[in-house]
Amino acid sequence: MKKIRVPEESVKRLSLYLRNLNYLSQGGAETVSSDELAQNICVSAAQVRKDLSYFGDFGRRGVGYNVKSLISEIKSVLGLDKKWSVTLVGVGRLGSALLNYPGFEEFGFQISVAFDNNPKKIGKIWKEVKIKDSSKIEKMIKREKIKIAIIAVPASAAQEMTDTLIRAGIKAILNFSPRYLSIPKNVNIKTVDIAMELGNLAYYLTHGESEADLFS
Amino acid sequence: MKKIRVPEESVKRLSLYLRNLNYLSQGGAETVSSDELAQNICVSAAQVRKDLSYFGDFGRRGVGYNVKSLISEIKSVLGLDKKWSVTLVGVGRLGSALLNYPGFEEFGFQISVAFDNNPKKIGKIWKEVKIKDSSKIEKMIKREKIKIAIIAVPASAAQEMTDTLIRAGIKAILNFSPRYLSIPKNVNIKTVDIAMELGNLAYYLTHGESEADLFS
Numbered sequence: 001m002k003k004i005r006v007p008e009e010s011v012k013r014l015s016l017y018l019r020n021l022n023y024l025s026q027g028g029a030e031t032v033s034s035d036e037l038a039q040n041i042c043v044s045a046a047q048v049r050k051d052l053s054y055f056g057d058f059g060r061r062g063v064g065y066n067v068k069s070l071i072s073e074i075k076s077v078l079g080l081d082k083k084w085s086v087t088l089v090g091v092g093r094l095g096s097a098l099l100n101y102p103g104f105e106e107f108g109f110q111i112s113v114a115f116d117n118n119p120k121k122i123g124k125i126w127k128e129v130k131i132k133d134s135s136k137i138e139k140m141i142k143r144e145k146i147k148i149a150i151i152a153v154p155a156s157a158a159q160e161m162t163d164t165l166i167r168a169g170i171k172a173i174l175n176f177s178p179r180y181l182s183i184p185k186n187v188n189i190k191t192v193d194i195a196m197e198l199g200n201l202a203y204y205l206t207h208g209e210s211e212a213d214l215f216s
Numbered sequence: 217m218k219k220i221r222v223p224e225e226s227v228k229r230l231s232l233y234l235r236n237l238n239y240l241s242q243g244g245a246e247t248v249s250s251d252e253l254a255q256n257i258c259v260s261a262a263q264v265r266k267d268l269s270y271f272g273d274f275g276r277r278g279v280g281y282n283v284k285s286l287i288s289e290i291k292s293v294l295g296l297d298k299k300w301s302v303t304l305v306g307v308g309r310l311g312s313a314l315l316n317y318p319g320f321e322e323f324g325f326q327i328s329v330a331f332d333n334n335p336k337k338i339g340k341i342w343k344e345v346k347i348k349d350s351s352k353i354e355k356m357i358k359r360e361k362i363k364i365a366i367i368a369v370p371a372s373a374a375q376e377m378t379d380t381l382i383r384a385g386i387k388a389i390l391n392f393s394p395r396y397l398s399i400p401k402n403v404n405i406k407t408v409d410i411a412m413e414l415g416n417l418a419y420y421l422t423h424g425e426s427e428a429d430l431f432s
Contacts, residue, residue: 008416011416011419011420012412012416014415014419015409015411015412015415015416016396016409016412018415019394019395019409019412020395020396023371023395040395040396041396042396077419078415078416078418078419078422079418079419079421079422079423080415080418084414084418086414093316093317093318094313094316094317094318094319096313096316097310097312097313097314097316097317098313098410100309100310100312100313101309101310101313101410101411102309102310103310103394103409103410103411104410104411104414106394106411107411107412107414107415107418109411109414147421148414148417148418148421155239171421172417172418172420172421173417174410174413174414174417178235178319178322179235179236179239179256180232180236180256180257180258188417188420188421190413190414190416190417192408192410192413193231193232193235193319194314194317194319194320194390194408195231195317195319195320195322195323195325196228196231196232196235196323197390197406197408198300198302198320198323198325198364198390198406199230199231199234199294199296199323200224200227200228200231200294200406201364201388201389201390201404201406202294202295202296202300202323202364202388203227203230203293203294203295204227204388204404205295205363205364205387205388205404206294206295207295
């Protein structure tokens with residue numbers, strides 16, 4: 001058994017390929033060339049072939065990749081060939097928006113339980129998800145063996161919540177709280193910071209064109 | 217006038233520093249060391265000093281950075297020392313969630329007009345933002361001289377909408393539509409793909425620990 005290191009950027013692109021392949025498949029496409037995939041993702045065809053080669057070579061020269069089998073291979077590599085149960089912590093403005101987010105389903109993510117500390121919300125059902133008391137997090141997540149959490153609490157509460165989630169056995173966190181969270185090495189975290197992305201765009205608007213050039 | 221190239225990653229971190237500095241400032245902090253900033257962002261102190269040195273050296277050895285002036289310097293560098301008028305295209309489930317998103321204000325972004333093609337929505341006011349007919353996009357954006365757009369339309373409509381926005385003079389796009397969008401070189405785009413981030417987390421959950429190692 002050979003252990004190879006897959007660059008993080010390749011892992012990211014796999015999700016993009018998958019998205020694109022789903023789209024092609026819905027449109028009735030049966031095969032796709034690395035050139036087409038490359039164009040749709042905005043990388044080189046060589047990069048596509050390299051990314052996919054980490055996981056075995058599924059393409060055939062002159063024929064391209066079979067869309068359906070590539071979808072199933074990538075899903076399997078990413079661990080998306082099964083359903084993931086996800087918990088949402090914080091059902092405020094952003095959290096309730098996330099309960100509405102249509103993108104999770106496609107990837108097999110299901111928010112199975114949500115938590116909030118607001119007594120007005122506890123016990124309510126929002127988009128088929130029951131909102132539970134935050135004080136029950138540790139017990140419930142342990143019992144349900146949930147491994148993925150989405151954090152949408154205010155910045156001031158985020159670290160304490162993170163510590164609780166990790167004690168409960170959470171191994172992957174999607175963080176919408178606008179602050180750095182300290183986590184142990186065996187836990188993964190991705191932070192989505194929408195305003196920050198706009199901040200980056202504002203920088204390039206201010207300093208001209210799409211180049212990161214600065215006059216000093 | 218010297219032209220220096222600022223790495224994209226440094227630009228990204230500037231927004232993170234800003235976020236953190238705002239947080240420190242709210243807590244009453246007057247100065248901060250590069251060590252503290254580094255810890256909060258999870259990079260090395262040397263990296264912090266390097267990032268900030270691209271824009272002039274604001275720190276003083278043994279004293280650290282003045283929180284207020286660093287906030288104002290970073291805001292100015294990022295172009296966040298003024299208000300940005302933003303348009304939202306698509307007021308479906310995700311779009312209306314974004315009208316709710318509390319993060320924009322902090323960075324000076326204001327959604328000034330939203331568009332949708334659903335007659336039931338057109339003319340309504342949602343969170344103080346008037347929803348206009350999508351067919352008016354080009355005319356209105358030109359008139360209001362808006363430069364930043366948030367795209368939250370379904371994947372099938374995203375490219376056509378993008379072309380319209382670019383004809384109207386949009387120079388920066390925050391894309392929530394789950395597909396690659398073709399844009400000219402002088403337009404910037406950032407794609408936020410929440411399900412994809414979960415996909416990446418699922419990969420690391422499946423393949424163990426926080427290392428991108430794969431057994432093959």
